Amino acid sequence: MQQKQINRIVAKASEGANSYPIEDILSRFGVEYRIRGTQAWFRCPVCNKPKFDYCSATVQGVGQGKWCCQSCKAGGGTFRLYSALSGKDDTESLLSLGVLSGAITNEEYDEATGSEDSRYKLHADEKIREKIERKKAEETVERKAPIKTVDFIYRQLLSLPQFQLTEEGRNYLRGRRLSDEEIDRVGFFSYKEKFSVMEFMNSVSVSLYGKGLDEIKPEVKTGLYNSLWGIPGFYFEFKDSKKNSGTWRFIAPCSSCVGIPIKNSEGLITALQMRWLEGNRDNKYFYISSRKYHQNESKNTNFGSSPGSPVAVCYPDKITGVTFYVTEGLFKARELAKSGNVCYSVQGVNSFYYVADEIKETLSSRAFREHGGTDVKRVALAFDADMYSKWQVLDAAMKAAANISRKTEKDTYVLLWKPDLGKGFDDYKFNCLDQGLDFMKGLKVLEWREFATLAKKAETDADKLFIKRHSATPTPADRTQTEWGNYLCFYLYEQRIKPLFV
Ligand SMILES: [Zn+2]
Numbered sequence: 001m002q003q004k005q006i007n008r009i010v011a012k013a014s015e016g017a018n019s020y021p022i023e024d025i026l027s028r029f030g031v032e033y034r035i036r037g038t039q040a041w042f043r044c045p046v047c048n049k050p051k052f053d054y055c056s057a058t059v060q061g062v063g064q065g066k067w068c069c070q071s072c073k074a075g076g077g078t079f080r081l082y083s084a085l086s087g088k089d090d091t092e093s094l095l096s097l098g099v100l101s102g103a104i105t106n107e108e109y110d111e112a113t114g115s116e117d118s119r120y121k122l123h124a125d126e127k128i129r130e131k132i133e134r135k136k137a138e139e140t141v142e143r144k145a146p147i148k149t150v151d152f153i154y155r156q157l158l159s160l161p162q163f164q165l166t167e168e169g170r171n172y173l174r175g176r177r178l179s180d181e182e183i184d185r186v187g188f189f190s191y192k193e194k195f196s197v198m199e200f201m202n203s204v205s206v207s208l209y210g211k212g213l214d215e216i217k218p219e220v221k222t223g224l225y226n227s228l229w230g231i232p233g234f235y236f237e238f239k240d241s242k243k244n245s246g247t248w249r250f251i252a253p254c255s256s257c258v259g260i261p262i263k264n265s266e267g268l269i270t271a272l273q274m275r276w277l278e279g280n281r282d283n284k285y286f287y288i289s290s291r292k293y294h295q296n297e298s299k300n301t302n303f304g305s306s307p308g309s310p311v312a313v314c315y316p317d318k319i320t321g322v323t324f325y326v327t328e329g330l331f332k333a334r335e336l337a338k339s340g341n342v343c344y345s346v347q348g349v350n351s352f353y354y355v356a357d358e359i360k361e362t363l364s365s366r367a368f369r370e371h372g373g374t375d376v377k378r379v380a381l382a383f384d385a386d387m388y389s390k391w392q393v394l395d396a397a398m399k400a401a402a403n404i405s406r407k408t409e410k411d412t413y414v415l416l417w418k419p420d421l422g423k424g425f426d427d428y429k430f431n432c433l434d435q436g437l438d439f440m441k442g443l444k445v446l447e448w449r450e451f452a453t454l455a456k457k458a459e460t461d462a463d464k465l466f467i468k469r470h471s472a473t474p475t476p477a478d479r480t481q482t483e484w485g486n487y488l489c490f491y492l493y494e495q496r497i498k499p500l501f502v
Contacts, residue, residue, distance in 0.1 A: 001111060001118045009104055009112045010122070013095050016103020017079045018065050022057040025078060025097075029085040034357050035059065036308025037291065039142055045084040047072035053146040057081065062295060068134075068141035075141065076133030090130060091122050142294055142305050145230035151268035153231050154261065156204050158189050166190040169258040172277050176331055177430065186334075189259040191274075197248045201228060232271060235293035235304035249301075253288045260330050262287075262312040265362035271307035273330070273347065285329070285347050309351040311358040314343045319372045324362075326355050326404070327382040332426045336382060342368070349383065349393050352400030356407035378411040379404055380445065385419035385428075388493040391485025398455060401448040414451045416444040418501050419493075444500050454496040455488075461495065462487035 022040055026033050033042040044055035049071045057067030068075030074084065083093035095112060098104040112122055145153070157163060165183070169190045173183050228234040228248050238246035253259070257274040264270050272288040290304030314333040320340035327333050333345035342362065344355050359379065362368050381401055387394040397414075405412035415425070421442070422428030432439035446454075465487050466474045478484050 001115070001121070003121050003124075006112055006118060006121045009098075009108050010091075010094065012108075013098025013104045014077075014079070016101030017082075017094050017097035018077060020065070020078050020097050020101045022059055022065060022067065022078060022081065025082055025085070031085065034354070036144070036310075037142070037306040039144070039308070041144075044069040044072060044074060045081070046074035053144070056141055056144065058141055063136075063141065066137040066141055068137040070143060073134070073138070075137035076130070077137070080130070080133055080137075089123075089126075091126055142291075143230040143303070144305055144308075147264065147266075147268050147270055150231055150270060153204060153228065154269040154272060157200070158187060158261065160195055160200070162193045162195045163189045163191060163259070165258070166192060168277065172258055176426075178331075178334075182334070186330075187261045189261070189272075190255075191253050191257070191259060192255055194252065195250070197228075197234070197250050201248060204228075229303050230305050232305050232307040233288040233290050235290040235301050237293075238300045238302070241300065243300075246300075249293075251288065251290045251293070251304075254286075259288075260312075262307075262310050262330075264311070265313045265358055265365040265367060267313075267315075267367045271310040273312075287347070309346065309354050311351075311354050312345045313358060313362060314345065315367065315371045316340050316342070317371075319368075319374050322374050322377040324359055324376055324379045324408075324410070325382060326352065326379060327425055328352075328384055329424065332382065332424045335426045335429055342371075342376075349387075349396040349400065352381070352396065353403055355400070356404050359404070359408050359410075376410070378413060379408055380413045380415055381448070382415040382425045385417070385423045387489075388419055388497060389489055391482075391489050394455065394489060394492070398452060401452070405448055412448045413445050414448050416446060416451075416497060416500065417442055442501075455492055458488050458492035458496055461491040465491075 023033070026040065026042055031042050031045070033040045035041075038058055038061050039056040040059045041053070041056045043049070047054075047069060049055070049069070054071040055067065055069040055074075058064050065078045066076070067081050074080075079094040079097050080090060082088070082097055083090050086093060086096070088096065092113065095104065095109050099106060099109050112118055165188050169188060170180070170183060173188055174180075178186075229236075233251050233253070235249055235251070236246055237249050253272070254274050254276070256277050258277060260273040260275065261269045262271040262273050273285055274288065275285050287307050287310070289306040291306035293299060293301040293304035295302055296304075312330055312333060314330070314337040316337045316339070318340065319342060323339075323341045325333070325336040325339075325341055325343040327336055327343060327345050328347070328349060330345050333343040336343040344358060346352055346355060363373075363376070381397070381404070383397045384393070387397045401412055401414060417425075417428045417439075421431045421437075428442075429439045431437075432442060462484055463474055466472075466478065466484055474484050
């Protein structure tokens with residue numbers, strides 16, 4: 001076979017390999033991964049560094065299909081990942097993915113690898129290819145600092161006077177029925193004024209060295225590569241287009257917000273969340289993120305990052321219950337945790353998906369044991385009551401319940417209450433208290449499959465109404481439209497949920 005023919009097959013295969021989903025490759029080899037932002041995080045197949053802190057692949061956007069390990073610097077395109085997992089060499093992996101993606105045929109694979117001569121030609125450019133791949137991967141993969149580093153930097157940041165909670169912020173929190181003691185314990189903060197990032201960096205470097213924390217040594221004290229790379233909120237701004245020098249910056253988050261440190265099952269701060277104090281916005285909550293300054297040519301910036309979809313873990317003073325609660329938002333989570341159970345909170349119903357991993361990490365965490373960790377039997381989900389009016393919320397809730405039940409292998413329940421008493425669990429509880437009602441007695445608990453059955457019945461009713469109105473059966477596409485969704489929510493609530501409360 002001629003070199004030209006070989007090159008043609010390789011080119012075709014690499015096109016297929018490049019677009020082959022990273023998640024599919026990981027699943028194929030049974031590698032566990034967690035999605036945070038645009039990245040899938042997994043244990044590096046080359047150096048095996050534990051935890052999900054070092055090795056990641058871009059699953060969407062710029063650099064899709066590239067992966068890189070920040071510990072051993074392994075990385076490259078999809079085929080290099082396939083190679084690391086399968087033990088096949090790079091070129092063979094490239095061709096295998098070519099076949100799997102349908103870009104080349106089995107015959108072409110055999111032709112290219114069939115004889116010693118073709119194999120020689122096939123491997124001619126391997127070393128060069130490896131170098132190019134690795135360089136590209138390092139450039140495109142969004143770096144995330146190890147969680148301990150993020151925690152350390154954020155704690156230092158929040159100790160600056162610029163981040164002290166304002167009176168306005170404190171009053172807002174008191175209005176949400178938090179005591180001053182609780183407010184201080186959670187570490188709520190405000191962001192009023194700019195601070196000098198340079199001074200901050202210097203103080204952090206000094207304290208990092210002083211503490212002798214091996215794991216979170218900044219790579220170089222100043223310059224591009226240092227301890228702020230991969231901390232959401234920070235990014236680097238180049239002085240000019242030559243990109244020889246520049247300075248670190250911090251994204252000014254929001255001066256009319258109250259800030260919430262999001263802590264994981266080990267009690268480490270993984271993200272900073274902001275909540276607007278006034279106004280009726282769609283997105284009351286957002287995370288401090290510098291993602292839009294990552295590889296931003298027009299702004300001449302790089303090295304920004306996002307916290308992905310962090311899960312906040314609320315521990316009660318002492319764990320006495322055997323349930324893990326899951327809800328949306330920290331204020332609700334704190335109320336639920338008062339029952340003596342651990343409670344998880346996420347931002348947005350679509351992020352419930354990430355809770356299962358955090359639950360698994362909790363069970364083996366030191367913080368869980370220190371809080372008196374019990375033999376947890378079940379998971380109970382407290383979705384907002386708008387799942388009876390927004391079908392997208394209902395849909396996401398059902399998927400989340402299925403996912404959590406399957407991944408945690410624990411009995412999974414859905415908490416229900418009368419929605420006119422409150423959209424979220426906290427409103428519900430406070431309204432009950434104000435009206436002299438027993439909020440515990442007003443709760444209904446359904447096993448999630450029982451709840452899914454009710455939703456299924458409502459689907460059938462929604463179909464019937466649709467047929468009556470349109471003289472046609474709804475197509476799968478119709479079932480993703482508002483009209484059918486509204487029917488579904490209506491029937492679910494009016495005929496299946498509401499009767500539970502009479
Ligand atoms: Zn590695």
